[in-house]
Amino acid sequence: MSRLLAALLCLALTATVHADVARPLAEDPVVEARLLQIAQEVRCLVCQNESLAASQADLANDLRREIRAQIRQGKTDAQIMEFLVSRYGNFVRYRPPFNTTTLLLWLGPFVAMLAGVCALLVMLHRRHVVPPAALTDEERRRAAALLNGGDRC
Template sequence: MKHIGALLLLVVLLLAGAPGWAKEATPLAEDPVVEQRLIDISQEMRCLVCQNESLAASRADLALDLRREIRELIRAGRSDAEIRDFMVSRYGDFVLYRPPVKPTTWLLWSGPFLLMAVAVVVLLVYLRRRERAAGRDVLTSDERSRAQALLQEGGQ
């Protein structure tokens, strides 16, 4: 009976502290049109903290701040292109999941193909060298005749 009372007291104390563990609820969309535009724009942008998630999917504090900033720009009447330009001017082309092809991003776009070409050339050079080494005679004619003589002596 004592144990049940102690257990009940512990549960009551834990539940009394539960509101302190709660986080602030995310407010529901005030304007569904604004929220849909926010989602459309933020899906095309990269979270600068996570780098492998879109701004729409990320739960990082910076992503929340950037979405709040985009929401304010939408409410201010900016177009999607103006919002993208604002984000690029502030954070660079890296914020876009598909950065534009221009001289400053040529290496970004062509880098994987260049690395693949270098890897193929290195592989071909390696295979040719290995083939040449396998085709060469390892023994000179004198060494070959001595080895042949030793083999014949061992067999008799």
């Protein structure tokens, strides 16, 4: 039991030796608030399904540093977004603007859904019900015999 206690004590002491000093999250809370607002609107170029604010990729850290530097230079949010779009294209934005180059992106899902509904309606309209085939006299006699409990085929 004493060996286990000694091992746990060594582990606890070792963990505290390797601990780093916590850095402050924000030197300037105003800059960090603007950075967070902008970073939530920007896609991480490495992860692609995460915002820049949520990503821990090296490129995301670099872009956050760049955005901080531009905020400190006094640039507006629109100017910073324009810089990112000019450098990485509209893909960097989670909500790209509605213009001729992104027309398919915005209207494509609605057009596809409308085409699917139209195709379904056309298919349902063209579908026809096949009337039952007329029975021959022999088939009628056999059916009547079966229904009356007569001849069992």
